[in-house]
Amino acid sequence: MNTDEGIDPARIKLLTLLNVAAAKPTTTTTTTTTNNRKRKLGQDRNWLAIAKQATIKPKTPSTTTTTTTTTTTITENQVAEEQEEDESNSVDLYHHHFGPQTTLLNPQALQLAQKEDGWKVASNSKTQDHRRIVSFQLDQQQEPDPPSSSNNPTLKIPKALQPVLDRFNPHELRFFDSVNQYQDVWHTGIPYDHHRAHLRTATSLWALQHILKTRAEIIKNNEHLAQLAPKPSTKKSILKSDLEGESLGDEPSEKSKTKKAEREIRDQGFTRPKVLLLLPLRSSARDWLHSLISLASTLTVKGLERFEKEYSLPPGTVDKLEAEDAKFKYPLDHRIIFRGNVDDDFFLPVKFNRKEIRLYSDFYQADLVIGSPVGLRKFIEKEGDADFMSSIEISIVDQMDVMQMQNWEHVEFVFEHLNRIPKKPRDTDFSRVKPWYLDSEAHHLRQSVMFSAHPSAEQHSLFRKLDNLSGKRLEFHETSKTYSVGLVAKVRPGIQQTWRAFDLGPDPLMDHQLRFDFFQKNILGPLQQSALVKEGLAGILVFVPSYFDFVRLENLFRSIEDLKFAAISEYSTPSEISAARSSFFNRHVSYLLVSERFHFFHRYKLRGARQIIFYAPPYHPEYYLEFVNQFPFLPSQNQPKDGAPGDGTFGPVDVKEVSVQVLFSKLDHAKIQPIIGLADSHKILKNLDHAHSFTFV
Structure with a gap:
């Protein structure tokens, strides 16, 4: 990168070194001890070059915040307060799994996750409602840690979302229990009947609580950094004050304290989107978004009119599958799959704010990305990168059986581009990026939730490639009863x-x-x-x-x-x-x-x-x-x-x-x-x- 005229090269070099130091993961991170990894940080990206591009702006707390509401309005601050109240008690499952120093990323687990024989069947059971559930865990040969709050995390749902969960019927609770441990889940054999609506409701709540917690943590830390930052009257950036303090000796202890507090906060990924919802048709996207909106009773949904126009049938169009005689001509599964808008080329970024859900937001300001395999692939190939998917923490795939009849290569393409190191900085504050993102280990923590009416060899192959260190869960929906x-x-x-x-x-x-x-x-x-x-x-x-x-x-x-x-x-x-x-x-x-x-x-x-x-x-x-x-x-x-x-x-x-x-x-x-x-x-x-x-x- 060439420097502009009039800028001191020595100052640029010093700024670069400081930013690189902030970008590198801390030496206490347990994940950096593994040598034989598929993707090494130094091999994937020139971090010095990225750091140079990221040094232009002084570090300031992010002002972009998101939220959602349910039966009662909820903000990130409320969730943050709940988290602070619980800090003295058991560890939230969210922080246990996605915390910057998560214990899941130990050297033995990372090594086993890359082996075909590294996984073992932890349980194989049949439920009273005829489901077959097979759980897989890494075959780790080590003594279990003594019981403590850190290795016995508890699922904590935000209080404003708890009434929604309390009203769940048995079918919704069954689906929610399948996904709420941050394990990879492949739920197959799901018929095309009323269970589909329950599936969407339960999984939407799970995605919603994750988005809410993610944004709440960032907002809480922004406020913490704002309290430590110099007063606005100083008119000096934190970085510039640090440099002057080192050379002139002006209040070094206070500045060191500020820098130290800032460096210790690791609460972000490379980019903002955290949940990916992969669907085959626009009609499916419409059903899922309506489910999310019904759970988040925000004041407004911006872009909803445009969404209804683009994801519904054109005005005046008659849907033959909604006709009275359709049930005599077409089977139930066909009527459910192909009613409405069946276009398979789409993608939709969704941003959650305190007072609104914003559809069609900028990709890098979105919390949720809804898209079809072909739609996302075309966008990625046009842009030349998949940076917006670099920090996805939950990927949800519904109707994999329909994608099987479209083009399965598009599904594989999307999964291959998840959690890659971004090609551009994307305004990333590297000092707050979690270490396991920098170490290219996010895919070991990402939860993948997959639903299908019928299993297949291709779906099984995709499931086998998933390497979430929390484990895997294969669930057959009433298979023994049906088959x-x-x-x-x-x-x-x-x-x-x-x-x-x-x-x-x-x-x-x-x-x-x-x-x-x-x-x-x-x-x-x-x-x-x-x-x-x-x-x-x-x-x-x-x-x-x-x-x-x-x-x-x-x-x-x-x-x-x-x-x-x-x-x-x-x-x-x-x-x-x-x-x-x-x-x-x-x-x-x-x-x-x-x-x-x-x-x-x-x-x-x-x-x-x-x-x-x-x-x-x-x-x-x-x-x-x-x-x-x-x-x-x-x-x-x-x-x-x-x-x-x-x-x-x-x-x-x-x-x-x-x-x-x-x-x-x-x-x-x-x-x-x-x-x-x-x-x-x-x-x-x-x-x-x-x-x-x-x-x-």
Whole structure:
């Protein structure tokens, strides 16, 4: 960085050295003793350069404050007073976890968190309401500390928020208890029903109390520093007074006292945003923000009119999923997911003040960031950095099952950019930054809360990568009750369902290739010899969960001479969809390729199927019932009410005319369980060395 003309280089050097000293973490921090870390401070950023840029302004207490209110108005000062009252008693869980000298960041824990085998199952229990909860802790081999207030923290909710918590119903309390220990939580199997509103309310309260406590601590320390600062009449910056005091001997003890008190306060991150709310659709963001507003009864919400305009349907638009007959046309989960504004490109910074919630605030003045994976990714790539996410302490992800059907790479991109050292100072007061931020260890304390209707290998992989030192919690929502028997028990009696396993061999990464080879040789080859197929009368519907596999099969079908097929995916136009459905139903083609994403977004009823082939078990288990139990037996749209065939070609279908084949391997175990059932799926997977075909009738 070049110095301006007229500025003494020696003075600049001295100012820089003082600022660097303030920026570095204290030597008493336990976290600096670890040598083998993934990201070292000195390797990530030139702190000398950053300190030079940060020395221009004298240090003054921050004047920007935030707050929120609930049933009664609450300010950061009130929360700070509550914290001071409790200081002589037990330690608040918030300070235990996010304190500048937190004991969670010990060398052994940091080392174990980076290992695959560093985590152990601490408990595996089943609740009375049929939930399965599995807790994971670091496998630390050390004697427990003697009981004290510091290692037995207590959850303390601000008094103004306590009435809200007291009014929680059992469902809301259950969700709140799942997230209120600052552990990573993956709660899966949550159905799309009334529980969704309870989930939002409970988690919103948890995020709200964290924002409130964070801002209250900063406000309290600002007031403390203001009392120690020189009187305004001195007209000298603290830094300049320090320099003159050292050279002239003017009141050195008082200045040293002020400097020391300032240096000891570590209450901030690099940037202000502390909570990230990752959602798939604008309608989801609208539901979550309304939940937050209902808990925080502030005087005003600035930007609400603009928000309602941008996150609702345009005026005059009719939502077909809100129509009276929608429940007869679309399943419940589809109506809940896709009602309202379903745009997936958005982000919204939200700032909490004493008297208002300000929507559309500046990113670096916000406390909460609401956004979609694609919206945040586009913003980050446009800006060239993700500095606004450098100090996120709670990340909440809802409807991961929907994100699974969008583009999962965007989710991974967002998580990879959380808690990175910022590329620019962003007006950071480095003297107040907590040491573990400077040491690139914030990701070890960040809490990630994830909700999903269905588990998946991608979600499990993301959960495994989380390394919150407080532990992890995997919760299955009523899974044993739902999956104990399996959906095959609901299939119409008489339909033959054959599950065919292929051998993975020694390399699980060959799953896609081995599945493709098995399908081509053992399923498609024999089918092509059928006379019905040659005549175009077979009615074979091929369901493909992965778009990668869908494209590969489509190319395969095109390469085979005289193979008549149609294909529809999420990228098909309305005219292409209509032509493909008509060709399949009227037997102009023998095969209809369908991607799972197409069915997820449109939920069309596909008539004319007689043979149904699942290239892999569906990610959404309920789709198995829709394709097997419903589609083959749908009447023609022109069929009279008396049941007689309307076009003179197809009559009622007998169950014996319908057959089902499902390809699977050991890697599909999570998708098999809800369809076949827990007991039968375990038996099948256990016996794959002796049998490769299993039939249900």
